[in-house]
Amino acid sequence: xxxxxxxxxxxxxxxxxxxxxxxxxxAHLAACHSCQTELDGLRGMIELMDxxxxxxxxxxxxxxxxxxIEIDSEKPRQHRRSLPAAVVLIGALLVAVAAVTIWTGFPxxxxxxxxxxxxxxxxxxxxxxxxxxxxxxxxxxxxxxxxGMKNDDFLLFAYTNLGEQTKRYLMIFAVDARGKVHWYxxxxxxxxxxxxxxPIESNVTSEELPEKIRHDYSAGPLxxxxxxxxxxMKVSAVEAMISGLRPGERIPVxxxxxxxxxxxxxx
Amino acid sequence: xxxxxxxxxxxxxxVLESTDKPLGELDxxxxxxxxxxxCGEAFDxxxxxxxxxxxxxxxxxxxxxxxxxxxxxxxxxxxxxxxxSYQARGRFRSFMYRVLLNQCLMEKRSAKRQELIRDRVAAAxxxxxxxxxxxxLARERRLELERALGRLSRxxxxxxxxxxxxxxxxxxxxxxxxxxVGTVKSRMFSGLERLRRIMGGQRL
Numbered sequence: 001x002x003x004x005x006x007x008x009x010x011x012x013x014x015x016x017x018x019x020x021x022x023x024x025x026x027a028h029l030a031a032c033h034s035c036q037t038e039l040d041g042l043r044g045m046i047e048l049m050d051x052x053x054x055x056x057x058x059x060x061x062x063x064x065x066x067x068x069i070e071i072d073s074e075k076p077r078q079h080r081r082s083l084p085a086a087v088v089l090i091g092a093l094l095v096a097v098a099a100v101t102i103w104t105g106f107p108x109x110x111x112x113x114x115x116x117x118x119x120x121x122x123x124x125x126x127x128x129x130x131x132x133x134x135x136x137x138x139x140x141x142x143x144x145x146x147x148g149m150k151n152d153d154f155l156l157f158a159y160t161n162l163g164e165q166t167k168r169y170l171m172i173f174a175v176d177a178r179g180k181v182h183w184y185x186x187x188x189x190x191x192x193x194x195x196x197x198x199p200i201e202s203n204v205t206s207e208e209l210p211e212k213i214r215h216d217y218s219a220g221p222l223x224x225x226x227x228x229x230x231x232x233m234k235v236s237a238v239e240a241m242i243s244g245l246r247p248g249e250r251i252p253v254x255x256x257x258x259x260x261x262x263x264x265x266x267x
Numbered sequence: 268x269x270x271x272x273x274x275x276x277x278x279x280x281x282v283l284e285s286t287d288k289p290l291g292e293l294d295x296x297x298x299x300x301x302x303x304x305x306c307g308e309a310f311d312x313x314x315x316x317x318x319x320x321x322x323x324x325x326x327x328x329x330x331x332x333x334x335x336x337x338x339x340x341x342x343x344x345x346x347x348x349x350x351x352s353y354q355a356r357g358r359f360r361s362f363m364y365r366v367l368l369n370q371c372l373m374e375k376r377s378a379k380r381q382e383l384i385r386d387r388v389a390a391a392x393x394x395x396x397x398x399x400x401x402x403x404l405a406r407e408r409r410l411e412l413e414r415a416l417g418r419l420s421r422x423x424x425x426x427x428x429x430x431x432x433x434x435x436x437x438x439x440x441x442x443x444x445x446x447x448v449g450t451v452k453s454r455m456f457s458g459l460e461r462l463r464r465i466m467g468g469q470r471l
């Protein structure tokens with residue numbers, strides 16, 4: 001085996017080579033002093049990047065940050081937030097013209113316009129709720145659900161419900177790549193039963209739901225919805241609403257707060 | 268209605284509990300939510316949790332420890348200003364480092380700051396006379412690295428620092444820089460090779 005290139009050494013150091021190739025490199029390094037020396041140098045360079053700077057890192061930023069916050073809070077809000085009157089006026093006119101054009105001229109595009117807006121503007125009530133999902137694999141490992149999961153993973157959930165007007169009911173369900181709906185809370189598997197949202201705690205930062213749940217999902221993207229409402233809703237009503245929505249789109253329930261997670265189910 | 272068989276009562280091993288936990292045990296999102304609710308100590312906890320790494324990242328990006336403190340401080344202040352709009356989606360670190368990189372960029376661009384750098388570096392040099400030989404050597408090695416990082420393009424430098432200093436995953440870096448994971452990896456290896464060449468590698 002010839003000497004290993006520098007790029008491959010870096011790939012080896014950060015675990016970006018296959019197991020077979022890593023074994024070959026291990027064998028080569030055991031016999032090649034020059035490659036081993038080079039590898040040590042590269043490893044040292046990577047480690048140097050993360051070497052603490054004791055002088056700099058002994059600083060406590062809290063007092064200075066607090067001072068900045070205090071100074072900021074003493075500034076009159078008008079100065080920080082208000083725009084010059086002319087800008088506001090022009091903006092209002094533009095919005096009014098756009099609204100009239102869309103409302104009267106392109107009725108078939110109204111829904112599209114609203115959907116696009118809802119994708120970029122976060123409704124105020126959504127900021128006070130959150131859903132966290134955790135994977136629980138067969139071998140017992142747990143972890144926060146992020147970009148991917150296995151089909152046979154159990155899921156656990158915790159929710160946040162804060163704000164001046166906290167919500168009273170919650171539903172959690174997922175829609176898989178084929179559009180099939182999988183319910184977590186309330187539990188629902190047969191068409192005969194039509195359960196309603198479950199009551200939830202108010203003013204909680206993180207309330208864990210005490211069940212682990214598994215479904216048979218299609219491989220591909222999976223959207224997990226949490227629907228926080230003031231009144232209980234029936235599963236059938238929600239399923240009827242989401243049947244016409246695009247994946248990940250906000251559910252049109254008035255006064256609701258929502259948090260939609262997206263992950264990918266591995267084949 | 269009976270429980271379907273795919274739903275199993277969990278054994279109450281708490282993944283998370285409510286706010287009766289000490290602040291230090293809450294995750295970043297929880298601290299942000301508490302801070303938004305007016306709990307100043309929650310935000311202090313968040314700052315203290317991340318300030319070491321944030322300062323180190325700012326130091327490597329700016330190449331000047333003197334400026335790193337200002338950039339880190341302002342970045343945390345920006346995070347505070349974002350409390351109202353912050354969404355607790357488990358991505359605090361990506362969010363924070365995006366804010367920090369922007370702040371570092373602004374610090375670098377500020378012409379006035381350059382004068383300040385000279386003054387502060389001069390002051391730092393004066394402190395050096397009291398340093399032990401070991402500390403001086405460590406500082407020299409660090410300065411050599413920072414100079415080398417400074418010669419990389421911004422794109423390569425940011426990826427290296429986010430990966431090896433901030434300790435972010437490829438997915439998190441992809442979120443911070445808004446580029447695909449493949450691009451993150453490609454920039455990382457190019458950056459490492461270039462850095463090695465600058466720092467005196469013989470093989471390239």
